[in-house]
Amino acid sequence: MKILIDALGSDKGAKEIIKGTIKAMKEVEFTPILLGEEKVLAPLLEGEAIEIIEASEVIENNEEPTLAVRRKKNSSIVVGSRLLKEDLADGMFSCGSTGGLLASGLFIVGRLKGVDRASISIALPNPKGHSLVMDVGANMDSKPEMLLQFAYMGSVYLELMEERERPKVALLNVGIEEGKGNFLTKEAYKLLKSSDLNFIGNIEARDLFKGEADVIITDGFSGNVSLKTIEATVKFISEELREALMSSFKSKIGALLIKDELKNMMKKLDYRAVGGAPLLGLKKPLFKGHGSSDSLAVYNGILRLIDFIEKDVIEKLEERLSEVEDAR
Amino acid sequence: MKILIDALGSDKGAKEIIKGTIKAMKEVEFTPILLGEEKVLAPLLEGEAIEIIEASEVIENNEEPTLAVRRKKNSSIVVGSRLLKEDLADGMFSCGSTGGLLASGLFIVGRLKGVDRASISIALPNPKGHSLVMDVGANMDSKPEMLLQFAYMGSVYLELMEERERPKVALLNVGIEEGKGNFLTKEAYKLLKSSDLNFIGNIEARDLFKGEADVIITDGFSGNVSLKTIEATVKFISEELREALMSSFKSKIGALLIKDELKNMMKKLDYRAVGGAPLLGLKKPLFKGHGSSDSLAVYNGILRLIDFIEKDVIEKLEERLSEVEDAR
Numbered sequence: 084m085k086i087l088i089d090a091l092g093s094d095k096g097a098k099e100i101i102k103g104t105i106k107a108m109k110e111v112e113f114t115p116i117l118l119g120e121e122k123v124l125a126p127l128l129e130g131e132a133i134e135i136i137e138a139s140e141v142i143e144n145n146e147e148p149t150l151a152v153r154r155k156k157n158s159s160i161v162v163g164s165r166l167l168k169e170d171l172a173d174g175m176f177s178c179g180s181t182g183g184l185l186a187s188g189l190f191i192v193g194r195l196k197g198v199d200r201a202s203i204s205i206a207l208p209n210p211k212g213h214s215l216v217m218d219v220g221a222n223m224d225s226k227p228e229m230l231l232q233f234a235y236m237g238s239v240y241l242e243l244m245e246e247r248e249r250p251k252v253a254l255l256n257v258g259i260e261e262g263k264g265n266f267l268t269k270e271a272y273k274l275l276k277s278s279d280l281n282f283i284g285n286i287e288a289r290d291l292f293k294g295e296a297d298v299i300i301t302d303g304f305s306g307n308v309s310l311k312t313i314e315a316t317v318k319f320i321s322e323e324l325r326e327a328l329m330s331s332f333k334s335k336i337g338a339l340l341i342k343d344e345l346k347n348m349m350k351k352l353d354y355r356a357v358g359g360a361p362l363l364g365l366k367k368p369l370f371k372g373h374g375s376s377d378s379l380a381v382y383n384g385i386l387r388l389i390d391f392i393e394k395d396v397i398e399k400l401e402e403r404l405s406e407v408e409d410a411r
Numbered sequence: 412m413k414i415l416i417d418a419l420g421s422d423k424g425a426k427e428i429i430k431g432t433i434k435a436m437k438e439v440e441f442t443p444i445l446l447g448e449e450k451v452l453a454p455l456l457e458g459e460a461i462e463i464i465e466a467s468e469v470i471e472n473n474e475e476p477t478l479a480v481r482r483k484k485n486s487s488i489v490v491g492s493r494l495l496k497e498d499l500a501d502g503m504f505s506c507g508s509t510g511g512l513l514a515s516g517l518f519i520v521g522r523l524k525g526v527d528r529a530s531i532s533i534a535l536p537n538p539k540g541h542s543l544v545m546d547v548g549a550n551m552d553s554k555p556e557m558l559l560q561f562a563y564m565g566s567v568y569l570e571l572m573e574e575r576e577r578p579k580v581a582l583l584n585v586g587i588e589e590g591k592g593n594f595l596t597k598e599a600y601k602l603l604k605s606s607d608l609n610f611i612g613n614i615e616a617r618d619l620f621k622g623e624a625d626v627i628i629t630d631g632f633s634g635n636v637s638l639k640t641i642e643a644t645v646k647f648i649s650e651e652l653r654e655a656l657m658s659s660f661k662s663k664i665g666a667l668l669i670k671d672e673l674k675n676m677m678k679k680l681d682y683r684a685v686g687g688a689p690l691l692g693l694k695k696p697l698f699k700g701h702g703s704s705d706s707l708a709v710y711n712g713i714l715r716l717i718d719f720i721e722k723d724v725i726e727k728l729e730e731r732l733s734e735v736e737d738a739r
Contacts, residue, residue, distance in 0.1 A: 145588060210650075220585060223593040257548060257635040260473055265551040265632045288639035292647040301636075304593045307585045308633045309640045311616035316644035319537075319620035323679065327672035334672045340665025344655035351651065 084112075084392060085172040086385060090119035091141045091159040092179025094375045100178065101127045103381025110382075113389055116172060118159035138162040142183030144374070152186040160184055164191035167367040174368035174388050176359060178376045185221050188365045195397070197404035199226070201364035202233045202303075203371065204240075205310060208351055209294035215241060216255075216291075217363070218303040219310045225302035227270035230254070234280050235407065236363040237298035239400045244391065253286035253296035255305060260285070267302060275300070278407075317352055358383025361391060363400070368392050412440075412720060413500040414713060418447035419469045419487040420507025422703045428506065429455045431709025438710075441717055444500060446487040466490040469507065472702070476510030480518060488512055492519035495695040502696035502716050504687060506704045513549050516693045523725070525732035527554070529692035530561045530631075531699065532568075533638060536679055537622035543569060544583075544619075545691070546631040547638045553630035555598035558582070562608050563735065564691040565626035567728045572719065578625035581614035583633060588613070595630060603628070607735075645680055686711025689719055691728070696720050 088104050090097040097119060104115050108131070117124055118138045125135065140158035142151045152161055163175045164187040177184055181203065188201055204217035215237045222229060234252045241250040254272055256264045261272060263285060275282040286296055288309055301309065324345075328338035358380040359370040370388040372380060416432050418425040425447060432443050436459070445452055446466045453463065468486035470479045480489055491503045492515040505512055509531065516529055532545035543565045550557060562580045569578040582600055584592045589600060591613060603610040614624055616637055629637065652673075656666035686708040687698040698716040700708060 147590075209647075223585070255636065257551070257632060257639075258473075262475075268632075288636045289642045289646075291640060291643040304585060304596075305633050305636045308583065308616045308629075309636050311585075312619060312637045312640040313644050314617045315619040316641050317648070318617075320645070320648055320676075320680065322538075323676050324673075327676045328669060330672055334669045337665040337668030337672075340668070341656060341662045344658055344662045344665075345652075348648075348651050348655045352648065 084174075084389065085114045085116055086388065087116050087118055087136075087163045087166060087172045087175040088385065089159045089163060089175065089177035089179050090117045090124055091138065092177060092183075092374075093372075094178075095377060097124055098127055099376065099378045100381050101129075101133075102378035103376070104133070104385065105129060105131055106378060106382040107385040107389075111386060111389055113385075115385075116166075118163050136162060136166070142180045144180050144182070146180070146183070148180065148182030148186035149190070151180075151183055152190060158183070160187045161191065164188065164369075167192050167369070174370065174392050176370045176372060176381070176384050176388050178372040178374055178381070181220065181371060184362060184369060184371055188362050188369050192369060193366045195364055195366055195401050195404065197401075197408050198232055198236075198364040199229050200232075201362045202236060203362060204237060204360050206360070207291060207299070207313075209292045211294040214291075214294060214296055214299050216299045216301065216306060216310070218301065218306050220303045220307035221362070222303040224304075225267060227267060227274055230267070230271035230300050230302065231274040231278060232364070232404070234275055234278070234282070234298060234300050235404060236400060237300070238280055239403050240361070240363060240396060241297050243394045243396050243399060244387075247297050249281040250297035251283045251295070252280050252298045252300060253283050255288060255291075255299055255301035255309070256285035257287065258285065259287060271300070279410075317349075321349065359385075359387050361388075361396070366397065368397060412502075412717065413442045413444055414716065415444050415446055415464075415491045415494060415500045415503040416713065417487045417491060417503065417505035417507050418445045418452055419466065420505065420511075420702075421700075422506075423705060425452055426455055427704065427706045428709050429457075429461075430706035431704070432461070432713065433457060433459055434706060434710040435713040435717075439714065439717055441713075443713075444494075446491050464490060464494070470511030472508050472510070474508070474511070476508065476514035477518070479508075479511055480514040486511070488515045489519065492516065492697075495520050495697070502698065502720050504698045504700060504709070504712050504716050506700040506702055506709070509548065509699055512690060512697060512699055516690050516697050520697065521694045523692055523694055523729050523732065525729075525736050526560055526564075526692040527557050528560075529690045530564060531690060532565060532688050534688070535619060535627070535641075537620045539622040542619075542622065542624055542627050544627045544629065544634060544638070546629065546634050548631045548635035549690070550631040553595060553632075555595060555602050558595070558599035558628050558630065559602040559606060560692070560732075562603055562606070562610070562626060562628050563732060564728060565628070566608055567731050568689070568691060568724060569625050571722045571724050571727060572715075575625055577609040579611045579623070580608050580626045580628060581611050581624035583616060583619075583627055583629035583637070584613035585615065586613065587615060599628070607738075645677075649677065687713075687715050689716075689724070694725065696725060
C-alpha cells in the first residue's frame with residue numbers, strides 16, 4: 084500500500100512529519116512516499132529508505148484555494164492529488180491548507196457519485212468516547228440535500244471505522260423541537276427524518292458533549308464557528324485557570340498537587356490529538372491532519388488513513404449512496 | 412419611573428424575582444409593578460407595598476411564540492407589552508420565554524423605524540471586560556442589512572451605557588480575510604465596511620475572548636450555536652475538572668487548596684451573571700433576564716434597565732438610524 088505524505092505545509096516543519104511517518108512504518112506495513120524537496124527532506128530521514136517525490140510549492144492558508152490549486156502545479160497538495168487520481172498511490176495524508184486540500188480534492192481527485200460536496204469532520208470528545216461533527220468548514224452555503232449526504236457519509240464512516248451499528252444522527256440546531264431553526268435546518272430535518280438513517284432529531288450546541296449522537300450534522304459555517312468557539316473557550320479557561328492558580332501561595336501549592344491531573348484533562352479535550360480526519364465525499368482517501376500536528380498526531384493520522392483504506396470505506400459509501408439514489 | 416417586572420416564567424420561581432426587585436428598590440428610586448397572580452405573589456412581598464397586575468398565563472419555551480402571543484392574551488408577557496405600548500409603564504424586565512418576548516415585542520410594542528428585526532445580545536467576558544455579541548438567537552434567516560442594523564444598535568448601546576467611544580465592531584466569520592465566509596457574511600462585510608461605524612473586520616470564533624472588538628455581529632443562528640457551544644464547553648470542562656480533582660488523595664488535597672479560586676473563575680465565565688440584556692430594535696425598553704436568574708441577577712437586570720431608560724438609549728438609537736437613512 085502506497086501512502087503519500089505531504090511533508091510541507093505543517094506549522095511544525097517536515098521533521099515532525101517524518102518522525103511520525105517512521106513511527107508508523109514500525110507499526111504497520113506500508114510504503115510511504117514523501118512529498119517535498121529532496122534536499123530538505125533527505126537529511127531528516129534517519130537512515131530510512133523513503134521515496135521522495137519532488138514538490139516545492141506550498142498552498143498557504145490565506146490563499147484563495149481554487150486559484151492556488153490552479154497556479155501552484157508544483158505544490159505538494161496538487162502533486163499528491165494528481166498521483167492519487169492516476170492510481171499511483173492509495174491515499175494521501177496532509178497537514179496543509181484545508182481549503183487547498185478541498186479544492187484539489189474536488190477538482191483533481193473528483194467527487195463520488197451522489198455527493199455534491201466533500202465534507203470535513205472532527206471527532207469531538209465526550210464522556211463516552213466521541214461524536215463525529217461534520218461539516219466543520221468545507222462548505223459555506225450548504226443546501227439541505229448536502230446535509231443529508233453528510234449524514235450518510237458520517238454514518239457509513241462510523242459503521243466501518245468504529246463498528247458502531249446504525250450510528251445515531253443528530254442535526255445541530257437552536258432548539259430540539261421539530262420546526263426550530265433557519266430555513267436550512269428546517270428543510271434538512273425533513274430530509275433526515277424521511278431517510279433510512281438512524282435520525283434522533285435536533286441537538287442544541289449546549290449538548291454537544293453529552294454523547295447522545297454519533298454523528299452531528301451541521302453546515303460548514305456554523306460547524307466552523309462552533310468548533311472554533313470550543314477552542315476559544317478551552318483557551319480562555321486555561322488562561323484564567325493558570326492565573327487563578329498563581330494568585331496565592333495556597334493556590335500555588337494546590338496547583339502543584341493537581342498538575343498531572345490537569346494536564347491529562349486538557350489532553351482529553353484536545354480533539355486535534357486524534358490525528359487526522361478524512362475529506363469525505365471524494366473518490367480517493369485523503370486525510371487532513373491539524374496544521375500543528377506533532378509526530379504523534381502524524382503517526383495516528385497515517386494509521387487511521389491505512390485503516391480507512393483497508394476497510395474500503397469509499398467503495399462502501401458509494402454503494403450506500405447509490406442504494407439511496409435507487410430507492411428514490 | 413414605572414418598571415414592569417414579570418414574576419412568571421422564571422425557572423427559580425417568583426420568590427427570587429421578588430427578592431431581586433426589593434433589593435433594587437432599596438438601591439434606586441422606581442415604582443415596580445409585578446405581573447402575575449395576586450394570590451401567589453402577595454404572600455411573597457415581605458411587607459413591601461408593590462402593585463400587582465393580574466396575569467395568569469405563561470408562554471412556555473417550547474411554544475410557537477407567534478401563536479402563543481396571539482392566544483395567551485392573559486400571559487405576563489402580553490399583558491406587560493400592552494401596558495408598555497400604552498405608555499402605562501417605562502420598561503419591562505422578564506426572565507420568560509425569549510421567543511415570546513420577541514414576538515410580543517414585535518407585534519405589540521413595535522419596531523423602531525429603520526429596524527427590520529429586534530436583536531438579543533449577550534455580554535461575553537474577556538480579560539479586558541466584555542464584548543457585546545449579537546444577535547444570539549432572535550433571528551434565524553438574517554439578511555445582510557439586518558446585520559448592519561445590529562451593528563448600529565450595539566454601537567449606540569455601548570456608547571451610551573458604557574461610555575465606550577466609537578465601539579469597535581467585528582463580524583463573526585470563518586476567517587479574518589475579506590471575502591471569507593458564506594453569502595451572508597460576505598455581503599454584510601461590504602455593508603459594514605462602507606458604513607460610518609468603527610468596523611475592524613472579521614473575527615474568528617477562536618478569538619471570541621480576546622477582547623479585540625466591542626461589538627461582535629453575527630446572525631441569530633450562528634450566534635446561538637456559538638453561545639451554547641461556550642455553555643457546553645464550560646460545563647464539560649467543569650465536569651472533567653471535578654472528576655480529575657477527585658481522582659487521587661493528592662489531587663483532593665490540591666482541590667481543597669484551590670477551591671475558592673476555582674469558584675471565582677467559574678463565576679467570571681458566567682455571562683448570565685450580568686443579569687439582563689435589552690431586546691434592541693423595539694420602541695420601548697424590554698429587558699430579558701436568563702431563565703435561571705437568581706435574585707442577584709434580577710437585581711442587576713432591573714438596575715441595568717433603569718439605567719437604559721435614564722440614558723434614553725432608544726431615542727438616541729432612533730436618531731442615529733434616521734441620520735444613517737438620511738445620509739444614503
